[in-house]
Amino acid sequence: MDLTVEKSGNLEGAVKAPPSKSYTHRAVIIAALAEGVSEIRDPLIAEDTLSSLNACRAFGVRVDEGDAWTVHGSGGELETPDDVIYLGNSGTTLRLMTSVAGLAENYTVLTGDESLRKRPMQPLLDALRPLGVEALSSRMNGLPPIIVRGGLRGGSTSIRGDVSSQFISSILIAAPLTDGVELMVEGDFISRPYVDMTVDVMERFSVPVDYSEGIFRVEPAVYRGLDYTVEGDYSSASYLAGAVAAAGGDVLIENLFRDSRQGDRIILEIISDMGAEVRRGEDHVRIASTGELSGVSVNLHDAPDLLPTVAVLGALATGRTEIGGVEHARYKETDRISTCAAELRRLGVDVTELPDGMIIEGGASGGTVWSHGDHRLAMAFTLIGLREGITIRDAEVFSVSFPDFPERMMQIGCRMNLS
Ligand SMILES: O=C(O)C1=C[C@@H](OP(=O)(O)O)[C@@H](O)[C@H](O)C1
Ligand SMILES: C=C(OP(=O)(O)O)C(=O)O
Incomplete structure (x- = not known):
């Protein structure tokens, strides 16, 4: 199925992160x-x-x-x-x-x-x-x-x-x-x-x-x-948090615990370094953003599942984003360094593949991409759609890890349609 995402500004409201x-x-x-x-x-x-x-x-x-x-x-x-x-x-x-x-x-x-x-x-x-x-x-x-x-x-x-x-x-x-x-x-x-x-x-x-x-x-x-x-999932929440960072707005994400052992909680530091405002509570986080992001340098050695999220945010940012330390992202549902690079290039992004990561020069346009059957690519590329408009082919694979992904994204104002 195709997931079509339209430009969506000023996300707002509250949403619960799905269970880990x-x-x-x-x-x-x-x-x-x-x-x-x-x-x-x-x-x-x-x-x-x-x-x-x-x-x-x-x-x-x-x-x-x-x-x-x-x-x-x-x-x-x-x-x-x-x-x-x-x-x-x-x-x-x-x-x-x-x-x-x-x-x-x-x-x-x-x-x-x-x-x-x-x-x-x-x-x-x-x-x-x-x-x-x-x-x-x-x-x-x-x-x-x-x-x-x-x-x-x-x-x-x-x-x-x-x-x-x-x-x-x-x-x-x-x-x-x-x-x-x-x-x-x-x-x-x-x-x-x-x-x-x-x-x-x-x-x-x-x-x-x-x-x-x-x-x-x-x-x-x-x-x-x-x-x-079961506590909430920081990897799945990276799409909710990334959506606010990319599109702009002010959103409360519930069910994310400050004392969690999940390595993917570093998504909050990454989006903060890129320019979003992040305020953490014991069991929730509030994210506000103008939608203007700047490139960062990150090591995903301990958080490989964030690679697609950080790569698409880098493609929307001003300047260069460098991702390293994550050769093991190549042994996932797909070789995610190679599949993310291929799909970003389709959107006009200048990407250099490294053995253990990638270098991205910000500047993505809208278009059509393919999930390669990988749930994390399907979800991550929606973030580019919020700014530029996008169609993602074979997007239904989000149900591997986040079955109500479109509903939770729409709950905070993302405009998308699965057909
Ligand atoms: O143990 C787990 O729950 C997981 C470990 C990680 O894999 P690797 O240890 O192979 O990097 C991660 O990528 C995967 O999504 C979930
Ligand atoms: C790599 C992942 O999961 P698994 O290793 O369980 O297939 C993932 O969810 O990104």
């Missing part, structure tokens, strides 16, 4: 491994997080869906899935469930859509072997479909930290249900705040994690079921 995707994944998966019943309140109900819910069900875990998700914890006693598990577009589910599958008997097969079948897995497969799990790529090319043979018993292993932090989160989540795990992270450790979020949820469900000198240690332990409320 990363926290919803972790909460439902850890609740599925816990002893006792958990209530997951305000879960993100979107394609990616439903992939995690359905994957838990495939291992025999009962989850009742209502306003909250009621998860009847398995205590780690998982059934062997009776079919291959299809995970759609969700890299987080693929990575997190690979180690979980090591807790079930016999074989589990994990696969997904065309994009998911290009997401790197080999470092995780190699790291699981010393822990007792035989895990293979069916095509022997390091990519899904992934076949996991149960037998996770624990021990010591190591993993490179520069491809995906999801590998580390994966091993940590399954670790308490083994004889204990020591996990050494080698080299650069990207996207670290996501591992902090994993540890945060593990601790909320009563399992401690020790980290010192590059080594995570998890002792055998029991996750205890819990009443857990």
Whole structure:
């Protein structure tokens, strides 16, 4: 479907940030491994997080869906899935469930859509072997479909930290249900705040994690079921905040917590450095802007999902924007450095691709772009539409992470239409 965005000025009102995707994944998966019943309140109900819910069900875990998700914890006693598990577009589910599958008997097969079948897995497969799990790529090319043979018993292993932090989160989540795990992270450790979020949820469900000198240690332990409320999502909110920064106006965004561990909260500093006025409260943020932005230099090493948002804001700014430290943005739903650069060029923007980022000379015109099937591109490019008018092809993919994206954008005055 096409999303057409018209020039929209002076955004105003209040809007609630949708629930966090990363926290919803972790909460439902850890609740599925816990002893006792958990209530997951305000879960993100979107394609990616439903992939995690359905994957838990495939291992025999009962989850009742209502306003909250009621998860009847398995205590780690998982059934062997009776079919291959299809995970759609969700890299987080693929990575997190690979180690979980090591807790079930016999074989589990994990696969997904065309994009998911290009997401790197080999470092995780190699790291699981010393822990007792035989895990293979069916095509022997390091990519899904992934076949996991149960037998996770624990021990010591190591993993490179520069491809995906999801590998580390994966091993940590399954670790308490083994004889204990020591996990050494080698080299650069990207996207670290996501591992902090994993540890945060593990601790909320009563399992401690020790980290010192590059080594995570998890002792055998029991996750205890819990009443857990999911906080708002800073990555999704980057489009709401970015919309105000780009189009101008004064908007209150609710459900964004000041003490959040989400690395993507730095979007607020970035738009402030670009010229927007940002006032934070305990559980909300107020953004005011004239719509005039200036270029910035940012390192997205810890916040890779902000790349499309910052790239389009840079294209609307005066002067040069430099994005660095984020080679791992190339291993997402698409190679986002290359797909963002290609679509910005269609709008007349002067872009230089770097191995780990891009340089953008501000000055975008309106036009038509393609999402490449990537939810974050579909949402980010709407910000250019607010100033210049735009049509985004294959835009319906926003439902991967933010199903009511158009409604929440229209609520603050963005003019857009999906057809
Ligand atoms: O663990 C998570 O919830 C995520 C980790 C990040 O991936 P990488 O660690 O692969 O950078 C991020 O890009 C993704 O959207 C969500
Ligand atoms: C990379 C993303 O998610 P995942 O890794 O779960 O596919 C994303 O949401 O931008």
